[in-house]
Structures are given as structure tokens and as C-alpha cells.
Amino acid sequence: MNQTQSSADDNNPKPARTVAMSAVPEWITETINGGSARHVDLHTGIDGWASPPGDVFSVRSADYFDNKQKCPGGDYLLSPAGVDWLKSSTKLDNILARPDNRFAHALRKAQSLGRSQNGFIFAVNFQIPGKEHYHAVHYFATEEPIPSDSLLKRFMEGDDESYRNQRFKIVSQVVKGPWIVKAAAGQFGAFLVAKTVRCTYHKGPNYFEVDIDTGSWPILSALVRLMLEYSRNLTVDIGYVIEAREEDELPERLIGGVRLCHMEVSSAFVVAPQPMKPYRMMGSAEASQADNTH
Template sequence: MCPTKHKKSHLHQNCNNRTNSAEDWREEAINGGSLKQVDLHTGSNGWASPPGELFLLRGPNYFSRKVKNPAGEWLLNPAGVDWLRSNAKLDHVLARPDNRVMNALRASENREKSSKTFIVAVNLQVPGRDHYSAVFYFSSKIDQPINSNPLLHEFINDSDAFRSSRFKIVSKIVKGPWILRTAVGNYSACLLGKALNCYYHRGPNYLEIDVDIGSSAIASAILRLALGSVTAVTVDMGFLVEAQKEEELPEKIFGAVRICQMEMSSATFVDSATPTSKVLPMSSGGDTETEED
């Protein structure tokens, strides 16, 4: 056996072991939620990861030809879904000491000191007698740091005004009653940051986007319609930063999720009175510290 080849194989094996170890937290986060990961085509009462090709986004020549193309690969990896119920609106869930995804990541980082994982979470806040939150978690890829996409990097680090002018959702009803399809259409795109009140929480290794669906009467009405037949509804949602300049094209989804015929009763109850960690202001170098209440 050639020693050089053996050495390279050994190094490659070690690299794979480190990669797998660094990703263990994500498997834990995906499997630990009350809403389970299910099959993309046959699953129910759970979530799945729809391929980017199912979403049409602004292509390289959009501003001159108005052409949209299939989105392609996501910028981030899926890292789980939480379906939560509470006695009050849940804000800034990533700062809660009981947030299972951040706890899994922190435990991993204690083992892997070189980890540079970044989390983007979208928290859809559902109003009502009981308050619900559907929280979608996405994490940076090991071989693609968060600054590898300039537009996403700007979105994460710029002002709330910039974020609200760019935060976009594309959605598609895969299954659902005709009345819902008639009300919202089979496929739609919307600047969530302009249509609804969105609040942004920037931590040392995360950005959380809280979307207050109750801030729009139209959105609340559509939501009530959807929840009335939620066990019969399957919907795809893709999240992205809208490209508004030629050099920002083509658009890329940073994360997407398919919610499959969900049951309201599958939500985990969370006490809104549980204290959150205080996130100290970002320093000029972009680092923060956290401390418990």
C-alpha cells in the first residue's frame, strides 16, 4: 500500500469524523421538536424540506426580461421546527434558556471549539385565545460560512429598516380545500417585512425574525380560514432576501419548509413567563455576550 495514499485516506477520514461530529447537534434539533419530520410526499402532522426547484424566484435577467427561475439549492440547512402554544405571544424564542435548538448547538460548540455555526429562525406568531408560534430553524453550512452570500450577510447585519424592505416569503398550497386556494391562490410571493410587523433579534450567532400575523387584518382572516381546515392543508413556504438590484440576482432561498396537514393539538405548551437570556448590544466587532435574568 502506498503510504501517501494511506495518509491522505486517514486525513480524509478524520475530516469526515469532525464534520459528522459538528453536525450531530442538527440531527438532535431536527428530531427533538413536537412537530416531527415526515416524508415529503406522504407525511402528515409534521414538516418536511421541499426542494428549492419548487419555488420560482427572480432569475439573472429579471429586471430586463422579468424571467423567474426555479430557486435551486437553499443557502442554509434545515435545523428543525417547533410548534408551540403559550398563554401570551412568544417573542425572541432563541434567547429562552429552554430553547432546545440553541441548547443543542451550545452543547456541540462546547465539544467542537472551532464551530462557527449561525442560526436564522423565522417565528410565525399566530394570534388567538391561545397564542401559537411556528418556529422554523435554519443553520449555516459547514463549507459555506454565513458571509458567503453577500445579500444574506447584509440582511443579517444591516438595520431593521433594511431587513423589513427585503424579507420575503414565497408560498404554495400543495393540498387544501378550494375555498382556501381561491382566497390566497396556489402560489404567491409577499414582502413580509412590509405586509406585517416583523421584529428582528440579533444575537452573537443568530438572527431571529418574529412575524406578528395579528398585525394584519387580512392575514389574520386568511389564517383563520386555513386553521379551520388545518388537518387538510399542506403548504410550502420559502424564505429569502429580495433582490432589488441587478448585481443581487439571482435570488436564493435561505430556507424552506413544508407543513403537512398539521394538528393543533401537537403543539408543545411553553410558559411565556419563563425568563429569557439578556442579549447585550453588539460590539463593533460583531460579538455579543449573554447572561441569565
């Protein structure tokens, strides 16, 4: 799948478009541009997210087991669909199952109109516990069938928790930031997160979600807290891949990636522990603006 490019306008980003200029479904355009976490310019954006080209990440090449060489990540399997930066009084699990999740709602709405019947969402939910619980949720989407022989398909379809824990990998880099953060984050450049951090997996009819409890491992918890402290001065790329362990699984393919640009911790969207009618779509720009007018 072709990668998503950012608009050059921070304040009014246009709908994301692919390199090949293929049409982006309306519901994905809505999720990209409708969040309180804004879709911003890849190079100059502030307090928002963008989608870096897959080539900024390094993955295992076709000859990796012969020469240990890595290669640029290339095209994503799924299109970046948005980011939520949330705050709640409790830890939020299985966010895509909530009726007030704006991504799941946008897909349901499209399907009720007879569109996007093959729409699918993949989400990674970083849970950051504390006196106030924060959540950084990265969403990716597609309307194309996920290849049946892909590692991603096996990862999602099976019920083998051990396989998932051994294969789900985060690749990341600090693009801009103080040396103390770059030094601390260096060991997490390619990180099999579930080997040391508690992860839970949630599968629905048209979604798959990975919840990562960053507080379950003190080293990662300390790094996340450090990054939050310096978040206004940080630009970070985060990508996701299912690790290849056999030669016929190479080269690795990126599921998707996001760039977090100088995020303001205080801009988190406040979410109720339990959704109540009328539903207020979590992370939506419209709901955030309504809150600010009261």
C-alpha cells in the same frame, strides 16, 4: 449548500441528509429528529414537517430585470433544521434567546464540547395571537460562513430596519388543500411581509430571528385562521428569500424552505411564558412524551 432530503419513514424518520451525502452535524440531526413537530416524509407525511427541494419555489432569475422571468429556487443557503409548533398564554418574542430553546441549547452543547464553533441558526417565528397564542417557528442552520457579499449577510449584519422591512420575502404555495384556502392564499405567493405586517428582528452571537406578528394585519390574520381551520387537510410549502432589487443581486437565493404536512393544531407544545429551572426544552419530543405520561 445542498438541500436536505426527508426520510421515507413517517414514524421513525432518519437523520436528514444532503443530496451530496455530506455529513450533517450531530446537533442539527438532533434538532431535526428531536422535536414534537415530527420530521416526516415529503410526500406522505402527516402532522409534521419536511423540506421540499428548492426548485418547487420560483425566484427572480439572473435576467429578471430584462424579461421578468423567474427560475427554480435551486439550493438553499441554509439547511432546514426543524420546526416548532407551540402554544402559550402570551406572545413569545426572541425565542432563540430563551434558555429552554432546544435549537440554541443543542448548539451551545456542541460548542461546549469544542465542536461547531461556526454554527449559526436562522429562525422565522410566526406569532398567531388569540385567546391562546400559537407560534409556528421554522429553523435553519449552517456551519459554513455566510458569504460576505450575500444579501442575507447584509440583511442580518446591518441595523437598517427599513432595508429589512423592504427586502424580507416569503414565497409559498398550497400543495394540497381545499379550493377556498388555495384561493385565499393565492395573493401571498411572493409576499414582502414586513411592508404590511409588523416584524421584529433579533440578533444574537450565533443566531438571527424574524418575528412576524400575523395579528397586526387583518387580511393575513384572517388567512392564518382559515389555514388553521383546515390544517389537517393542508400541505403548504413556505420559503424565505431576501428580495433582489439590483441587477448585481440576481439571481435570488433561497434562505431555506419547509413543507407543513396536515398539521394537527391540537398537537402544539405548551410553553410557559417565562422559562423556569429545571429547563424543559420547548418543542422537544422527549418533554412532550413526558407530559403525556403524567
